[in-house]
Structures are given as C-alpha cells and as structure tokens.
Amino acid sequence: MNTAAQNDWVARSLHSVWHPCTQMQHHETMPLVAISHGRGAWLMDHEGRRYLDAISSWWVNLFGHANARINAALKDQLDKLEHAMLAGFTHEPVVQLSEQLAARTGGVLGHCFYASDGASAVEIALKMSFHAWRNLGQPDKQEFVCLSGSYHGETIGALAVTDVALFREAYGPLLQRAHVVASPDARQAQAGETAADVARHAAQDLRQLLEARAGHIAAVIVEPLVQCASGMAMHDPVYLQLVRALCDEFGVHLIADEIAVGCGRTGSFFACEQAAIWPDFLCLSKGISGGYLPLSLVMTREEIYQAFYHADVARGFLHSHSYTGNPLACRAALATLAIFDEDNVLAMNRVRGDKLEAALAPIAQHPQVKNFRRQGMIFAFDAQPAQAEGFARRFFTEALQQELLLRPIGNTVYMMPPYILSDEEIALLATRTLTVLEHTLR
Ligand SMILES: Cc1ncc(COP(=O)(O)O)c(C=O)c1O
CATH class of the missing domain: 3.90.1150.10 (Aspartate Aminotransferase, domain 1)
Incomplete structure (x- = not known):
C-alpha cells in the first residue's frame, strides 16, 4: 500500500475506531x-x-x-471446526484443554467454565461464589473483598472489586462496592522489615474484616504475587498462605485472579504454586491462548461443582457467552501448553x-x-x-x-x-x- 493511501486509513481510524484505555484527544499530537x-x-x-x-x-x-506451532494448530483446526455452541454440545479441544489444565493443579481444580475475556472470568468467579453459598443455604454471603490497588477488569462487577481510582471513580454510582483491605505490596516495608512482614500486617487487616463480617462475605479476590495493572506491586508468597488459612477459618471463598500472572509469568505455571496453595476459583486468560484469540476460564473445585449439581434448573450456573469454549481458541491454548512442555x-x-x-x-x-x-x-x-x-x-x-x-x-x-x-x-x-x-x- 502506498504511503498516502495508508495515511488515509490511519487517520480515519481516529474517527471510526474508539481505542481502548485512551483519551482520544491525545492522538491529535501522538500518531497511531x-x-x-x-x-x-x-x-x-x-x-x-x-x-x-x-x-x-x-x-x-x-x-x-x-508462532509456527500455534499457526499450524490453528490452520488444522480451521478445516475441522471453527465454532459450535457449548450448551448441549462439546468438542475435543475444550475437553483436552480442561483436562490438561486440571492436571496442572493435581486435579484439585477439576472443573473449567469458559468465557472470552478476563473481566468475564472475574464476573463468573464472583457470581459462582455467591450462587454456591446461596445453593448451600447461606444467601447472606453477598459481599466481596479485594486488595488496595487491585485490578480485576472493567465490566461493572469486575470494576466493583477493582481499586484503581482512575478506572473506577466515574462509575462509582453503578458499583456495588467491595471491602478494600491492605495490600501486601513489599514496597511498603519500613526499615528493618521484610516483604513477609508486610504480608503479615496486610493479612492481619483481612483478619479484622473477616472477624466482623465473614457471615456476609462470599469471597476474597487476589492477584497472586503481583498486582499488575496498578503498578506491578509484588508481594511475598506467605501472604497467599495466610489468606488461604483465613478463608478456611472464616468460611469464605478464595478467588485467585491469575489472568495476568498465570501461564508462567511469575516463574511457575500458576502463581499460586509458589505458595503451595490452591484457591476455590482460579481465573485464567491473556497468555492461555498464546496471545492469539480471546479465551478465559474459571477453574474450580468438586465441592463448588456439587453445590450446583441438581435436578432444579435454577440451582444450575446459568451464565453463558456466545463464544464460550471456542474451538479455535482452545486449540491455540493446547498448542501453547504443548510449547511449555516441549521447550x-x-x-x-x-x-x-x-x-x-x-x-x-x-x-x-x-x-x-x-x-x-x-x-x-x-x-x-x-x-x-x-x-x-x-x-x-x-x-x-x-x-x-x-x-x-x-x-x-x-x-x-x-x-x-x-x-x-x-x-x-x-x-x-x-x-x-x-x-x-x-x-x-x-
Ligand atoms: C489481573 C487482571 N484481571 C482481569 C483483567 C481483565 O482482563 P480483560 O482485559 O481481558 O478483560 C486484567 C487485565 O489486565 C488483569 O490484569
């Protein structure tokens, strides 16, 4: 394409395409x-x-x-099945992916529920937690806890557990606000303190909240090891162990949002592995498809699955997205997992x-x-x-x-x-x- 023609569509992009996370006026001086x-x-x-x-x-x-290997997997899948709905139907890529991911948790998180983007996975985990408690006869558990500086996405439910003022403030009136507890951000360490000390102080803050409100709290949501979007705030793994213990003590679910930190980003496949704990819900997206196609999922335990397993339709988890478990995205994810092992x-x-x-x-x-x-x-x-x-x-x-x-x-x-x-x-x-x-x- 010649430069004049190209400049023309790039300029038009500023009108027809509303770019994400962008004050569009800045593009008056900053070219796309x-x-x-x-x-x-x-x-x-x-x-x-x-x-x-x-x-x-x-x-x-x-x-x-x-990437040659992911490209080859996608080309092969394209000739077989691009998409089929996942209600009442299934296909091999989604089964293989669910089994391979479950195996990476030693079978603890043996049930995968699919969506397309990270925020949707967070919505699913929040809804599933609330609904599981309701099905178990504890409908008062309706509140959520997030950490100071947390980021879990920008749909209304995910934004309610996000503590980044820039993203949240304009929509405050729409949000059912969550409890915000201290972040274990290691940068807060005072002279003579370690990252583990900061983690213990932060866990104490959570304990105080749970002592007062646990009967109303469904789940605590954390970004394990690194709170990414609020500025790469890193913490000691002991924090995750303390939160897991507090959730067990007070009967509250733990949601690990591994959308950014999963898939090897922190050094282990799942960040939670570094604390030797498993959450009740683990959200995965971003890197799982190798960066090729939108795919997200929530992994959960047998007890949660059983809380929904019933003859009554209304006790089921009736959440759905059109592209749930898309076969192309699942094949990209399978190719991605294969590279982890092969290389x-x-x-x-x-x-x-x-x-x-x-x-x-x-x-x-x-x-x-x-x-x-x-x-x-x-x-x-x-x-x-x-x-x-x-x-x-x-x-x-x-x-x-x-x-x-x-x-x-x-x-x-x-x-x-x-x-x-x-x-x-x-x-x-x-x-x-x-x-x-x-x-x-x-
Ligand atoms: C920890 C975390 N959770 C959720 C999300 C939201 O994912 P998405 O942008 O795909 O909706 C992000 C995105 O950066 C994230 O970092």
Whole structure:
C-alpha cells in the first residue's frame, strides 16, 4: 500500500475506531502506530519500522507473533471446526484443554467454565461464589473483598472489586462496592522489615474484616504475587498462605485472579504454586491462548461443582457467552501448553530472566530509579522524573523511537516480554530502555 493511501486509513481510524484505555484527544499530537505484521518478539509497522514487543501486547503474547506451532494448530483446526455452541454440545479441544489444565493443579481444580475475556472470568468467579453459598443455604454471603490497588477488569462487577481510582471513580454510582483491605505490596516495608512482614500486617487487616463480617462475605479476590495493572506491586508468597488459612477459618471463598500472572509469568505455571496453595476459583486468560484469540476460564473445585449439581434448573450456573469454549481458541491454548512442555519453558525462562535482570543492572542502579523489582518474567522499576505529569506518554513515545514497545503505568516502567527473547534481543531491550529513560528524564 502506498504511503498516502495508508495515511488515509490511519487517520480515519481516529474517527471510526474508539481505542481502548485512551483519551482520544491525545492522538491529535501522538500518531497511531499502524501495525502490518508481527514476527517473533517484533511488531512491524506499515512504514517498515519495527518495535520489540516488550509487554507482550498487553501481556498476552507468550511465544512471539506468528508462532509456527500455534499457526499450524490453528490452520488444522480451521478445516475441522471453527465454532459450535457449548450448551448441549462439546468438542475435543475444550475437553483436552480442561483436562490438561486440571492436571496442572493435581486435579484439585477439576472443573473449567469458559468465557472470552478476563473481566468475564472475574464476573463468573464472583457470581459462582455467591450462587454456591446461596445453593448451600447461606444467601447472606453477598459481599466481596479485594486488595488496595487491585485490578480485576472493567465490566461493572469486575470494576466493583477493582481499586484503581482512575478506572473506577466515574462509575462509582453503578458499583456495588467491595471491602478494600491492605495490600501486601513489599514496597511498603519500613526499615528493618521484610516483604513477609508486610504480608503479615496486610493479612492481619483481612483478619479484622473477616472477624466482623465473614457471615456476609462470599469471597476474597487476589492477584497472586503481583498486582499488575496498578503498578506491578509484588508481594511475598506467605501472604497467599495466610489468606488461604483465613478463608478456611472464616468460611469464605478464595478467588485467585491469575489472568495476568498465570501461564508462567511469575516463574511457575500458576502463581499460586509458589505458595503451595490452591484457591476455590482460579481465573485464567491473556497468555492461555498464546496471545492469539480471546479465551478465559474459571477453574474450580468438586465441592463448588456439587453445590450446583441438581435436578432444579435454577440451582444450575446459568451464565453463558456466545463464544464460550471456542474451538479455535482452545486449540491455540493446547498448542501453547504443548510449547511449555516441549521447550521446558519454565526452566529456560529462569535463565532468560536472570540474563535480562543482569542486563538491567545499570537501570536498577540509576539515581532516578527506585524499587527495581522482578518476579519471574515481570520486571519493573519506579522512575523519579522531575516532571511526573505525562511521564508515561513521553516514555512510550521515546521508546518507539528506540524500536521498543513499552507502556509505563504512571511512573512505573515494566517489562513483560514474550518467553522467546534471544541474547541479542535481551541486550537491545536493556540498553535501549536505559536510553529511553535518560531521554525521558531530561
Ligand atoms: C489481573 C487482571 N484481571 C482481569 C483483567 C481483565 O482482563 P480483560 O482485559 O481481558 O478483560 C486484567 C487485565 O489486565 C488483569 O490484569
């Protein structure tokens, strides 16, 4: 396509396409990047420029763009079955996926309920928790608990358990507010305190709430190990053990939202494994389809499943989405799981992650950087710019100049790269991020 024609549709995109998480007026000065194709860790635009996708396109792309093995699985599936409804019907990809995921929890979370995006999975977990208590004769359990700085999505139910003012405030009157308890964010440690100490204080806050309200509380929802969207706040795994114990003591469900942290992102396949606990509901999305197709699911236990199993239709879980368990998305997910095993991804990521961490040392030691932190394949630091206003947008724009896709959250710069970076790409990412930081801080 020639440049004039291309500019024409890019400009039109600003009218016909309402872009997500964007103040559209900012595009008066910030051009859209028009992507033509992707290969491996790179996205290519229509003018021949390339960008290293260091945030896996909103944390979804695990094994690179145009991955040969996922492409092959999808091409094969396309010729068999693109979609069939999942009520009254089933198909092999959805059965295999459910069984393989259940096996990764040792069979503890043996029932998978499907949807398409992360927020829908959160809605399902909240509704299922409430409805399970109702079916079990405890209809007063109608309230939910989330953590300070939590993010669980932006539909009305998910937003009610999200504690990010920017996303929530405008919709306050529409939301059934949840209880917000202290975050175990390790950055809060006072001199002489460890991350585990912070976790214990935060768990104490939850205990106090449960002592007062447990009879009305259905579930506590947490993002295990890393609260991502509010700024990559990391915590000690002991927090998850304490929350699990409190939920057991007070008869409250635990929902683990692993939409961002699942699929190997924190170093284990499920983040909960690092605390040796299982929740009552585990939400998965984003990376599960390798970043190819919208797919989400909620895994749950036999006791929850049995609370709905009855001759009475109204006791069933009547939630549905048209594309529930889409076969193409499930095949992409099966191909993704196969890569984890074939390539020994978790072990290789330890090596890759250590290399990137070492390469980022000059940033960690930079005088205008605080709280350099890492959990598995999540790297973050808090920049200290003289001019905080607009930092994230200025950084994003500078990063594009350096062939990087990086999109800070406020002053927090983070990387969540795909699990395929070569040594050269690791070196390029680290050195150019330092350049971007220095240009943005100037
Ligand atoms: C922890 C967590 N939960 C839920 C969501 C919502 O997922 P989606 O954007 O697919 O609705 C996100 C998205 O970033 C997330 O990070």
